[in-house]
């Protein structure tokens with residue numbers, strides 16, 4: 001690990017002030033950042049320890065819904081009775097990720113910002129545009145079994161590995177931040193992540209030193225069914241090859257509302273309104289489910305060893321919709 | 328820096344880069360916790376920090392100056408074993424023993440989570456947790472055992488949890504959808 005300066009912040013103002021230093025990074029659970037620092041993939045000059053900030057609560061909002069503090073551990077969030085009752089898809093997604101030990105440390109903010117598991121990103125002996133802009137992408141034409149089929153660019157085909165973020169995308173979460181100048185922002189999760197384009201090293205719209213303070217969820221969808229289905233190489237403790245987060249409300253045999261987000265397929269938790277439009281207001285039939293899968297995968301591009309993800313995503317979506325609609 | 332480990336205060340001057348695991352093993356002579364991968368993937372380094380099981384390789388010592396840390400040495404010693412240590416010995420829950428300190432700390436933390444009613448990926452109903460064998464396996468999946476002592480590890484944990492006999496293998500397999 002490269003040497004770094006360490007500062008402990010007591011509140012958000014102090015944290016963002018400390019983070020103004022060049023190459024400063026916040027550290028929360030540390031389960032992703034320290035992993036990458038040991039390999040010198042991340043080499044911050046300064047770590048700002050935010051674990052003492054008072055951002056560990058889950059509170060109801062006046063407008064309905066909840067506000068989840070950026071430091072709420074993944075395990076506590078998954079087990080929270082209000083989350084289980086109103087946002088089961090979020091509990092399920094969290095419980096499908098990592099291990100008991102990791103979830104005890106991993107935080108809401110850190111989970112959103114965890115970085116890709118692309119093998120070449122981790123292997124500092126190989127070119128990688130995300131790790132070293134301009135060096136090239138070893139995964140294109142290389143071993144890319146776990147990588148993306150949607151939203152990729154010629155510079156990077158990495159996936160975002162979070163399960164939690166996929167559920168939050170289906171739940172229309174809003175990310176609340178504080179900037180170094182004290183300004184606060186509320187960013188819809190759909191606007192939070194950036195596609196790789198020519199700059200795969202830039203993954204979100206956060207500015208340097210901008211602190212996530214909370215994630216807000218809107219009021220629950222009454223009478224909806226929730227599902228998180230994760231397909232992976234082993235039954236536990238593995239990242240998603242494909243995952244589906246769904247919240248669907250039925251009106252008799254007709255799909256009254258649906259929100260669907262996807263993991264393992266793209267550089268960000270993926271959502272495409274055309275997928276939902278293919279089933280909303282229509283009877284829950286396999287033909288409509290197939291149309292939803294067509295909409296999801298119309299622009300999908302396999303890279304060789306990840307070609308299997310395209311039929312896998314189709315089948316996983318259709319199976320998920322059958323379950324969500326009680327078919 | 329001062330650390331509270333196994334009920335004792337320890338003084339150590341360490342580089343801020345030092346992980347909690349390296350602090351214990353390299354600086355304080357507490358070598359019970361093991362380093363398998365150093366990247367959060369194996370669970371051999373599991374400790375209980377403020378009552379929660381965590382991977383001590385993926386956290387900095389300096390971040391835990393005010394934490395209450397318990398390692399395998401603090402759980403129990405020869406002649407005064409923790410019930411989980413005792414059960415691992417009686418059920419032969421290991422072969423080489425390298426993963427064992429992490430397994431035991433993890434199991435103790437895990438049963439605390441069950442007591443709080445925390446569900447797992449294996450829970451059909453997230454509000455009613457029943458500690459079946461499939462639940463134990465899922466909840467312990469962050470602890471790898473190269474010797475594959477898994478069946479005996481599950482036996483030991485089941486006994487400490489007070490769940491009695493081994494589930495028929497077929498029933499357990501059905502539960503995890505195998």
Ligand SMILES: Cc1cc2nc3c(=O)[nH]c(=O)nc-3n(C[C@H](O)[C@H](O)[C@H](O)COP(=O)(O)OP(=O)(O)OC[C@H]3O[C@@H](n4cnc5c(N)ncnc54)[C@H](O)[C@@H]3O)c2cc1C
Pocket residue numbers: 025026027028029030031032033034035050070096097098099102105106107108109110111112113114161162163164210211212213237238239240366367368
């Ligand atoms: C072996 C292993 C298996 C895993 N399996 C899964 C899995 O199956 N599914 C899954 O979803 N995840 C998995 N993970 C990843 C895990 O979920 C993440 O490491 C964790 O969520 C990161 O949270 P953290 O608090 O530890 O982040 P940190 O490591 O502390 O930080 C991560 C990044 O976020 C930044 N950051 C943290 N908090 C804030 C904030 N409040 N504001 C601004 N920036 C912030 C940091 O600067 C850093 O860049 C796995 C990890 C490991 C090691």
Ligand code: SF4
Pocket residue numbers: 116118119120121127128129130131136137138139140147155156157158200
């Ligand atoms: S896919 Fe992205 S992260 Fe992986 S090697 Fe290419 S540029 Fe790097």
Ligand code: FES
Pocket residue numbers: 361362363364365366367368369370371372373382383384385
């Ligand atoms: S040594 Fe910490 S998880 Fe492997």
Ligand code: FES
Pocket residue numbers: 420421422423424425426427471472473474475476
């Ligand atoms: S007993 Fe050898 S690794 Fe578990």
